[in-house]
Every structure is written in structure tokens, then in C-alpha cells.
Ligand SMILES: [Fe+2]
């Protein structure tokens with residue numbers, strides 16, 4: 001036994017592990033949600049939204065998207081800790097600490113955007129000033145998906161079996177972070193950027209550069225989170241004997257909830273294209289993680305959005 005009582009290996013960390021590589025990438029790509037999205041960019045978004053001709057219902061469509069994102073980031077910040085306790089590999093724990101910090105930064109960005117852009121625009125137009133926690137923005141599917149995710153994560157405190165871990169990754173990393181969030185970025189890119197996918201939208205098109213910049217930074221972080229989850233599920237199936245049907249069933253059970261969130265009847269925008277996008281995205285993820293030979297795509301590819309800038313190119 002050496003003097004650090006580490007019988008497994010002589011050094012503390014394994015720099016060749018995928019978790020260690022992702023952690024280094026997280027440190028390297030660190031960004032500041034307060035200063036790297038400059039005040040001027042948010043001011044510009046605010047002015048453009050004040051000048052935009054829009055109805056209160058159209059503006060509320062943007063508010064709903066941001067309320068859902070903000071609540072989602074807050075929920076994932078709160079729900080990740082049990083996984084840090086369940087995993088006993090230090091490289092993975094180090095990666096999860098970076099993920100936890102990043103989810104907190106994402107929560108901070110959406111909170112800031114609401115205060116600095118959304119509320120002043122509502123006031124300027126004479127619209128009702130609403131809160132990002134207002135129940136009107138959260139339908140039953142949304143509440144159900146996040147309740148189930150919280151339960152799957154908290155379960156790890158009592159059951160850290162491979163199956164319980166696989167279910168937790170499926171809820172958190174694959175459905176919430178990968179499919180739901182990715183669909184949200186796609187929608188934002190389509191609605192608020194001239195370079196996004198072309199879709200028919202109500203109201204005058206406006207380029208919200210501050211919002212798109214924030215989403216671009218967040219996407220870059222989420223690429224690592226999703227990649228980590230995919231890698232772990234693939235490993236649990238290939239090496240730990242987790243039945244791939246558990247993965248299929250868990251994801252299959254959750255997909256209708258994603259569709260129920262995206263395809264909300266109160267939303268003025270025809271969201272068929274978003275439901276199709278989410279379904280296709282999930283199918284592709286399933287194919288990769290249930291195939292032990294399939295390679296997890298590079299981080300940028302996991303969160304690429306048509307017309308969106310890849311931060312890794314900066
Ligand atoms: Fe996040």
C-alpha cells in the first residue's frame with residue numbers, strides 16, 4: 001500500500017478516461033453568464049422587442065419558452081446531486097461537479113434574461129408583467145416529466161444499481177437534456193435568428209442576438225452532459241448487463257410527455273416540426289446507446305443546431 005492508501009492505481013486520476021477528457025473540456029470552455037453575454041447585447045434584444053409589432057399572445061409565446069427553459073435548468077441543478085453520491089469514480093465525480101456548476105450558470109442566464117429583457121418589454125408594450133414561475137406556462141406533461149426525473153434521480157440515494165443508474169441517465173441526460181432541450185434550442189434558433197431553420201411563425205421576425213448567444217454557450221455545455229449520459233448508458237448496457245429493453249421502455253414512456261410539452265395547444269406556433277424533430281432525435285440516440293460498437297458523436301455534433309454557431313470553433 002502506498003502512502004496515499006490508493007491500492008487501485010498509483011495516480012489519483014485517469015487522464016485517458018472519457019470523463020476526465022470531458023472535465024478538461026469543461027474547464028477550457030468555461031464562460032461567465034454575467035459578463036460573456038454583454039449588457040449591450042441584452043439591451044439590443046430589449047430594444048428590438050420593444051420596437052417589434054406584436055400581440056400580447058405572441059409575446060407570451062416567447063415568455064413560455066423562456067419560462068420552461070428557466071424552470072428546467074433550475075430543476076436539473078437541484079436534481080443532479082444524488083448521482084454524485086451514487087457514482088464512486090473520481091473522474092466521473094469531477095465531471096459531474098462541472099455539470100452541476102454549469103446547470104447553475106444556465107439557471108442564472110435565464111433569470112437574468114427575464115429581469116433585463118422580458119419584464120421591461122412587457123411594461124413598454126403595456127402587457128401584463130408575468131413571472132417565470134407562473135403556473136400558466138407549465139402544462140401537465142411538463143410537470144409530469146420533471147416529477148418523474150426528480151424521482152429517478154432521488155431513487156439513486158437508496159438504489160445505485162446499474163438499472164437504477166440507467167433509468168436516471170435516460171430521464172435526465174437523454175430525455176430532458178438531450179431531446180427536450182435540444183428541441184427548445186432548435187425552436188429558438190428558428191424563431192429568433194435569421195440563420196435558423198425556416199419555419200412559418202406569427203409576428204414580425206426579430207433577431208435576438210443576446211438570447212441566441214446565451215443559448216449557443218449553453219448548448220456547448222450541454223453537448224458534454226448529453227455525451228456523458230450516452231456514454232454511460234452505452235457502457236451499462238454493454239458491460240454491466242443492463243437490459244436494453246429497460247432503456248427503450250424508459251425512453252418510450254417519456255417521449256409522449258416531450259411531445260405534450262412541445263405541442264402545447266395554447267402555443268400559436270404550429271409545432272409539428274418540433275415534435276418530428278424531437279422524435280427523430282430520440283430515435284437516433286437510442287440506436288447509438290444500444291449498440292456497443294457505435295461511437296458517441298463528438299460534443300459539437302450532439303448539440304448542433306441548423307444555422308447555429310458552434311462554440312468549439314471560437
Ligand atoms: Fe443546462
Ligand SMILES: [Fe+2]
Nearest residue numbers: 103177222225
Ligand atoms: Fe445540462
